[in-house]
Amino acid sequence: MPLFDAKKLILLRGVMKDEAVSHFARAVAEDDIDHYAQAYALLLRENMQNNFADYLAHVLVRDDNLFARRAFAGTADAAAEAAFVHDLQLFIELAEKADDLPERLEKEVAAGFPKIKKGKAGILHAGRIKQTVRTLAEYYRKNGYGIFIGNKAFTYENGALLPVRNTSNITLADLKDYEDEKRAVGGNIVSFIGGLPYSNMLLYGDKGTGKSSTIHAMLNEYAEQGLRAVELPKERVTEINEVKDLLCTLPFHFLIFIDDLSLEENDGKVTALKAGLEGSMNEKSSNVMIVATSNRRHILKENFSDRDNSVHARDTMEEQLSLSDRFGLTVCFSSTGKKEYLSIVRQLADDAGIPLPEEELFALAERWAIAKGGRSPRRAKQFVDYANACTAKNTEIEI
Numbered sequence: 001m002p003l004f005d006a007k008k009l010i011l012l013r014g015v016m017k018d019e020a021v022s023h024f025a026r027a028v029a030e031d032d033i034d035h036y037a038q039a040y041a042l043l044l045r046e047n048m049q050n051n052f053a054d055y056l057a058h059v060l061v062r063d064d065n066l067f068a069r070r071a072f073a074g075t076a077d078a079a080a081e082a083a084f085v086h087d088l089q090l091f092i093e094l095a096e097k098a099d100d101l102p103e104r105l106e107k108e109v110a111a112g113f114p115k116i117k118k119g120k121a122g123i124l125h126a127g128r129i130k131q132t133v134r135t136l137a138e139y140y141r142k143n144g145y146g147i148f149i150g151n152k153a154f155t156y157e158n159g160a161l162l163p164v165r166n167t168s169n170i171t172l173a174d175l176k177d178y179e180d181e182k183r184a185v186g187g188n189i190v191s192f193i194g195g196l197p198y199s200n201m202l203l204y205g206d207k208g209t210g211k212s213s214t215i216h217a218m219l220n221e222y223a224e225q226g227l228r229a230v231e232l233p234k235e236r237v238t239e240i241n242e243v244k245d246l247l248c249t250l251p252f253h254f255l256i257f258i259d260d261l262s263l264e265e266n267d268g269k270v271t272a273l274k275a276g277l278e279g280s281m282n283e284k285s286s287n288v289m290i291v292a293t294s295n296r297r298h299i300l301k302e303n304f305s306d307r308d309n310s311v312h313a314r315d316t317m318e319e320q321l322s323l324s325d326r327f328g329l330t331v332c333f334s335s336t337g338k339k340e341y342l343s344i345v346r347q348l349a350d351d352a353g354i355p356l357p358e359e360e361l362f363a364l365a366e367r368w369a370i371a372k373g374g375r376s377p378r379r380a381k382q383f384v385d386y387a388n389a390c391t392a393k394n395t396e397i398e399i
Contacts, residue, residue: 003029004094011065011080012087018059024052024116025094031102033113040116051119053095060091061123061136064146071140073251085129095124142224148252152223154230156243161230168216175210175217176347176377177340182214184331189218192289193225193253199328200277200290208378209333211293212259219255229255234262240276240290248285258292270323277326292327341365341375348384354391367399
């Protein structure tokens with residue numbers, strides 16, 4: 001079998017950035033025990049020392065390459081497929097080298113050095129290349145490519161997207177009541193991912209009313225339809241057009257999510273946000289929506305000194321309206337009264353299977369709200385989580 005030569009790779013050169021793959025390839029190409037040992041250590045850390053083919057396949061599938069991008073977009077052509085098949089064949093040969101080591105490595109293994117085993121061939125099967133390419137093309141079409149496989153939320157750092165590994169798994173069914181608010185937000189997002197006219201959104205209202213949770217739930221609901229989110233801290237709003245320029249080149253629909261937004265009147269971020277929303281040479285992209293949450297309708301803070309001068313006060317109000325109005329859709333998440341709060345508690349308790357009579361449940365929930373400083377969906381969720389833990393441990397719910 002010929003030695004693996006990474007210089008012959010056309011599309012899948014990114015696979016060689018993986019340290020374990022790179023060390024193994026160099027080990028078999030150079031018949032070198034040092035690289036083999038480093039490859040073994042890296043594979044051992046992932047418990048994959050007996051399944052090199054599976055490990056290699058995992059890295060290969062998640063590589064960001066032209067064939068994967070075109071397959072996702074439905075534009076993969078014969079030339080891209082041929083180049084992908086060529087590279088796939090090279091990696092099949094590399095996987096097979098695990099069980100067909102060159103002379104010096106074979107002697108080291110025979111003398112007792114731990115062996116990297118090929119394991120099951122999986123998609124790296126020499127006799128099923130055409131089937132593998134069809135399977136991968138369909139996989140890319142459904143799941144995206146590169147860092148977008150298995151990731152739906154990202155941050156923006158140094159001009160690149162970084163995946164957020166531990167995202168919320170909250171669903172729309174977990175969010176009780178606020179049906180009109182969820183309907184407004186959801187309808188706008190459906191228009192967005194469907195290629196219809198849509199609006200940038202501002203969700204405002206008291207703390208704990210579910211503004212951010214609604215966005216997280218919408219992301220989970222529509223991720224399979226190509227919705228992704230990039231969180232941009234309010235301190236870095238000045239980078240918003242940089243983020244838009246990057247996202248508009250990608251074949252997904254992105255929410256630029258700015259949580260808990262509030263700005264000072266003379267803050268330079270105000271100008272950047274205005275430009276990002278509307279009113280600059282950087283126009284709204286068909287695949288980028290800006291979504292912000294705030295505890296107040298007018299996200300520009302007003303100082304008491306602003307009210308001393310009637311002209312300045314009028315200018316301040318116009319500035320506040322100018323910024324807020326650039327969000328085409330504003331949705332108010334109002335605070336909960338006692339009735340609404342207990343309704344949410346009841347529904348969450350039913351979902352959790354807490355076997356308390358309603359009268360006792362509501363009395364405890366009210367005591368919780370008083371102890372914690374008010375009623376809100378967040379307080380309701382915290383109370384039910386606590387009550388559920390106490391019930392599971394068969395201990396008293398002490399508040």
